[in-house]
Amino acid sequence: MTDGGVNHSRPQSIGNTGLSDADSVVSQEVTVANKEGLHARPVMRFVDVASTFSASISVFNQSGRNERVDGKSAMEMMLLEAVQGSVLRIEAKGCDARSAVEALSSLVESGFSDGSSAEAGSP
């Protein structure tokens, strides 16, 4: 991947480092890459991936109203009004928060391509 790839900005833990895993909050900003923005198919891809994690997932559209929506909710994700170029903040809380944010960020930045993660990460 070229510019804007996943590896340019690692997910950041926020809050005290002394917190237990279950409480850790991880968040990352990503830019919506695909042309159609977050419409039916991308929303469902996001929700499906988010739902595989036990962490709670919040998403904010920083280019929009910046309200919190539930990343596992098909309805709320559609309400994000995310278009190509929108900057989203994905925030996860729970024991698998870090992997959730990584998976979801790369999904958004890959433009929701149907390919596997290997394909998305290839140069």
Place this chain on the structure above:
Amino acid sequence: MEILRGISIAPGVAVGEVVVLEAEVFRIPRRIISVEQIDAELNSLEEAIAESIEEITAQTKFLGTNLGRDAANVFKWHIGVLKDRSLRKSIRDQIRKGRCSAAYATSTVMRNYQRRFMQMKDPLLVERMRDVQDIERRLLRHILGESREDLAHLTKPTILVAHDLTPTQTAQLAGTRVIGVALDAGASTSHTAILLRSWGKPGVIGLNDISNRLSGGDTLIIDGTNRLVIANPNEATLSEYCEKEAAFVRFTGALDELKDLPAVTRDGHRVSLTCNIEFPYEARIGREKGGDGIGLYRTEFLFLRSEGTPSEDHQCASYREAIEGMGGNPVTIRTFDLGADKYTQQRRYEQERNPMLGLRSIRFSLQNLDMFKIQLRAILRASVYGPTRVMFPLINSLMEFRQAKMTVHDAMEDLEEEGIPIDRDIPIGMMLETPAAAIQVKEFCREVDFISIGTNDLVQYLLAVDRGNEQVSQLYTPSHPAVLRALRDVVRMCTLAKVDVSLCGEMAGAPLYTMFLVGLGLTSLSMAPANIPEIKKLIRRVTLPQAQRVARKALSFETDRQVTNYLRDETRKVLPEDPI
């Protein structure tokens, strides 16, 4: 008793019990449930969700690859929403805390989301509102099961109250026992309003929140003549309006008796009254009302009933239905007038800053020649089933007309090569609805077979007033002296050039202007079928010299107010019993 004012879509009075149309055809009663009932309602919600998911899965499986990829993705999202835990939690909370039924809770929560989609900037996201509506309806159908009420099964005369109606829903009102309509939304020139007008029953729109104020079983008076509705009237008002309603029914009954008589002035001058229609089945209604043909078939309504561009066969079948429905009277088919306020599939195109001056109508067709040619082929194929004319909207320059006409000839050649029968002599005409076309009418007369004056757009462009903009719509009036003079010049020029000229805007269906138009020399007016009886009655009461005198006098005024007052007085003299 509560009096609300709005915009009238049709005159007349109706009194009846209310059905609030929520979520299409479901009436959701607002009743408080007992604590013991809460579990049952929660179960009912869960079952409805499971059944809805099953139903969508089965439907998409059945359609398989016939379902396009976009539609398949949208249905996947529908399932996603039905499985959505936060959504389910909101509905469950509503049932518990609001102590309301599963149906009511579902409706409330889904409405809330619909409102949020409606406020979005991206038109594709605004469309999602329809999807949320769809999901809501599906859930309600499962929750309510057999107890649902639909309009086709109303057992007594009913007043329909709704937030808004889709054109398709509006079209379905014909043949039900709905006697009047009151809507929250709407401008008098919206497509729903046009359809309601052609349906011909009294209605008031633009009432803001009437669908929230009323519930099923309330009594509502609709006074379309005075642009108001009265909710839960007192005894005196109710009996007063019951009398008015009876008088209105007698009045329309008397008009219907005119249907087999020609529209001819007392001194024998014949005027042809034709219909504006949106759906082919209206041809039949038009004939029942005594129409002499179809002066304007608005084909873009085909888009409302199909996904994407309607196919050639589908279009051909619709045109044929209208042509055959008219039983030998001519049918003027206007090619797609898409764009501007008539957005359908075109939502996908880039948003325009000024759509009324943008890519609309014939401009759109000429930039989408494949679509245009399909339509022309369908019209030509249908032309063998009865007298047909083809008309291009919004022609603004000779080049546009020539290019459109050439496309018709291309389509003709193709069809002939394929051995498909067509009417080779099909008349090809234009709508005259821009100031430029009005000024150049002389040149157009040399090239067109007929001209139809579209006053809705002509008035709007001449006066530079957006009729859909509530802040300035009061400035929109066909009575403006500039409009009257433009009409005079166009009719005069067409008459000199012996080009068939008619008028098909809403002005044609307004009794206020009938004498003026007949006096100008127009012999053909096209209007909503419901307006025909009254216009016919008026024409049968006047003489041509009388109408000519009215036209001359109307043209002598300096302001639109003087014109309107004068025409109102003259019309009242002829139709003293009518609400004008």
